[in-house]
Amino acid sequence: MQQGHEHHFDPKEQLRSVGLRVTAPRVAVLRTVAEHPHSDADRIAAHVRDELGSVSTQAVYDVLKACVGNGLLRKIEPAGSPARYEARIGDNHHHLVCRACGTVVDIDCVVGAAPCLTPSDDHGFVIDEAEVTFWGMCPGCRQS
Amino acid sequence: MQQGHEHHFDPKEQLRSVGLRVTAPRVAVLRTVAEHPHSDADRIAAHVRDELGSVSTQAVYDVLKACVGNGLLRKIEPAGSPARYEARIGDNHHHLVCRACGTVVDIDCVVGAAPCLTPSDDHGFVIDEAEVTFWGMCPGCRQS
DNA sequence: CCCTATTCTTGACTTATTCCAGAAAACGGG
């Protein structure tokens, strides 16, 4: 991987900070997701196995669940693709998905404080999130 | 069902208008979805079987796919639940989903011309839809 | 009213994910 570590991103420290044990699969999963955002479980498992030799599918799912549950990762589930994971959490950004190849890219919320967050009628619900997904065709797929 | 047919909604005519054959399963599916919006395939199949006696699961999936493909129904896939279907199409409304029970309710787009429809950077994509999903807890689940 | 294209049925199969029970490894106390 050519990408540098501009963020000085430390998976071990992240894990400890939320009270999770530091294990090789967890560190590898966190690093993989940071380096390849919007990967699905399969792809993450493949990368982790490249790095560690052999890790069970379940370990990958368990790690992902633990990290999502502790706020280290975010899980997104665009219709039609398996769940995808990203390390960029805490900011209110959205996603743009290609209908053809499923590629996901991040979209910063244009309108600042998210006007979409306030529906006209909340039907008595307590709303905690407004998720925006843009759908379209990526440049590559448009040429086919 | 107590709800009247204010809309003078005719499934047969709808089917013909898009060039689909009129069959009992199709009519029953369209009516079921109109009467029970946001139902999943299983629930729709159950209602259709109540009405017609016996219809295969595949027939239901085929009918749903045909109707979605021809613009008679819309398919929504909130993370964590099976796909759901609704007959309200053509308007740009959104959805509010209960994190606990999965109940879906319709939300009219507050901000009129949908400012969210214009992301800051489209990454070269041709965007054709902005889908907004609100997440929260419904009144019923909040009490548990 | 018949023919043909389309649709429906049955049943097996995929894909994504979860469950389970036991083996292995991490971390805090002695």
Added chain:
DNA sequence: CCCGTTTTCTGGAATAAGTCAAGAATAGGG
């Protein structure tokens, strides 16, 4: 530094949602 407990990881099986395939049935135009 080692030990025990707790948590995690492994391997295999199971589940849920949806799809595929081949033949039987049926809608509707001519």
